Amino acid sequence: MKRKLFFSTVVLFALAANAQVKSTFKGQDPITAVSTVTRPVQKQWKGVFDKTGDEVFFGNNFAGARLNGVVKIDETTFSVLITPENTPINGSPWYAFKVWSKTNKEIKIRFDYPQNVKHRYNAKISNDGKKWEASQNGTFVKREKDSNYVLTVKVSKDTTWIAAQELKTSKDIKEWISALKNKNNTAETSIGLTAEGRKIPVFSIGNTSSKNKILISGRNHPPEVTGHYALEAFIESLTADTPLAKKFRKKFEVYVIPLLNPDGVDGGFWRHNSGGIDLNRDYNDFNQPETKAVRDFLKNEIKGENKLLFSIDFHSTHDDIYYTVDPELKGNIPGFVPNWLNKVKDGIPGYTPHVKPLYFKPPTFTLFSYLFETYKTEALVFEIGDSTPKDFIKKKGEVSGEEFMKLILESSKN
Ligand SMILES: [Zn+2]
Structure with missing residues (x-):
């Protein structure tokens, strides 16, 4: 009996501690300007x-x-x-x-x-x-x-x-791209080169002549491997041989840039690219080759009647959270992001996501805010916790992909 009481006290304490972590996680503060002019990085001795x-x-x-x-x-x-x-x-x-x-x-x-x-x-x-x-x-x-x-x-x-996390280097990501079915490009297709000469891979899924485009990206920040797993699961739901995914691929084209910072990833960096800069602060000044490549790729693709409807940039942080555009600002499909997040919540019983608006007005600094300002894209940051279990990430990525396809197919009927 005593033992049982002790056990339940421990469980209660653990639950309370967990609830406290959940309720006190506030996400990051508003992003402020920092210089993104190239700075030296320390070369790592190898051997x-x-x-x-x-x-x-x-x-x-x-x-x-x-x-x-x-x-x-x-x-x-x-x-x-x-x-x-x-x-x-x-x-x-x-x-x-x-x-x-x-x-x-x-x-x-x-x-x-x-x-x-x-x-x-x-x-x-x-x-x-x-x-x-x-x-x-x-x-x-x-x-x-x-x-x-x-x-x-x-x-x-x-x-x-x-x-610190499972290794997912540029080679691993190339292998993942090569093994993916129902895509339009090879693992060698890229939007450009980094300062160290690595390719920034891109591939597309779906109908290349569709005017309705979507962008999925990840790894601005090298250690954010849990975010990469969510990106993989999301993309695998879009490339699956399901009736829903087939229907979706007929109507839309999705660009995928899964590795924005290959120099940082292969260099074992904490945060920056080989120019010593946090790339996700450079989508205003475009001083770095990686951000310039994204900007120029989209300029070339999103023209004429083409629209960039939706975008997710995958990241990792201390806990799962979505960073969104101020709900007062209207994009291409008003209400799309909150509707989709509700569907994802309903699709994962017991899951209540943290959601925090993080973009209010220019300058843009981050990729998702740049896309919103430039293309009125319904854009958000999809953050996975550092220690979120892998099977939950997979489930969340899949549900997110399926609910996204259903909702965007519905929205495009009107
Ligand atoms: Zn990040």
Whole structure:
């Protein structure tokens, strides 16, 4: 009985804590101007960190890696230094590295970030860089004024991969595009090149001669992998062989730009592109090659009678939220976004989304606000929480795609 009481108290406490997190999540503050003129980024040293004795080794020689230093504290404890590409920067300390040892052993890895940077991502572990699991063996250890995230992990001569989120590099995204059915382009089609010469991939779905266009985009910000999973599920519902998707594809064309910042993703960056800039603050001044490429691609496509009806830009943040255009402002299909969000809510029992208007007037800074101002597109930002479970993301992406197709088909009848 006592035990039962204890258990229910713990459950109640957990529920209350969870409810508190939900109700106190307010989303981000209004976006203000920052310079988007190219700034230098710190080059990451790549190789095997071999000043850690002759037992345990760390490496960062792969796309998406971020590891800036390793210090051996004792035989089984190592400190990893994780620093951003440049500063000032949003506090999203991305990390990804490999570790192996001569013999099987359990080690502790202490994460050290620059001052005032808080640990954000619970470690994901993999044996092959493809299949990942969230580690349950991370804890916070108090140290002087701060506390550090410390991960306990079993290592062996086989490589263990440790990362902030599952790795989804430009190569992985190309493979995903290649495997998609019912699309009009190859994984090599692009809207232009980054400063480091990477292609910014684009493909389209549906009827290329339709005047009714839609844009789906993602990965302005490199660590936002959970947002990418929602984009995948959304797009897979649009490319499915269902009667609804077939009907939708006859009437509309959807452009998909799933990887706006390939340099940042492959460079293991926290936030910026290789020009050291947050791309989602540059859709007013267009100083960066990635934002210019988006602008010029759309200028070329959305002309004459073509309309850009709707757009989603996928991101990740601390919790699921939608950032919308001020409901007082009227776009191409007034009321479309709130109607759609209600349908998605009804389609996922027990789910109450956070919705916050984040664009009110120019200047635009962000992609979704640029599209609204330029094309009167019903545009929004679709944010997934850093720790939102993958099966829920998939379900949400699918329901979002299906409800979107139903609603836009209905809206276009009038
Ligand atoms: Zn973002």
